[in-house]
Amino acid sequence: MLGNQLSREIMNSHKIEGLLEIMARLRDRDGGCPWDIEQTFASIAPYTIEEAYEVAEAIEQGDLEALKDELGDLLLQVVFHARMAEEQKSFDFDDVIAAISHKMISPPSPCFRRRAGTRCRDADGVLGDAES
Known part of the structure; x- marks a missing residue:
């Protein structure tokens, strides 16, 4: 078995x-x-x-x-x-x-695409970045 x-x-x-x-x-x-x-x-x-x-x-x-x-x-x-x-x-x-x-990373998500030293501040900002 x-x-x-x-x-x-x-x-x-x-x-x-x-x-x-x-x-x-x-x-x-x-x-x-x-x-x-x-x-x-x-x-x-x-x-x-x-x-x-x-x-x-x-x-x-x-x-x-x-x-x-x-x-x-x-x-x-x-x-x-x-x-x-x-x-x-x-x-x-x-x-x-x-x-x-x-x-998840290609094309980079908005959080990965940000310049060094910047952060995703909130979900609405991430969605705005994704749409631009």
Whole structure:
């Protein structure tokens, strides 16, 4: 059984590498979970949307404990999609991180674009800079 195969190190991990390893083992064609193995981008897309709505609901309710749990569920969806893409040799989780990091700084956000010695004073100023 897969659960028995997971080492304590992975199960007790609080790092993204542990989550990535769990997903890799769940999707392993030799001993993984049949349900996880048969999933496709299309088959898990509804779950991804559902988790995003549950994040929004937790925010609306002001429930930070639920928000923590729902963000974890949404992160699992990202990891799941990235794992399937990695299996197809398209991209992996590190590429997802690189893509969003690049998007946040290129073209530079208004806060990164400011001259040395100046600061973003408020959100309205940032939005004004972004529109100019």
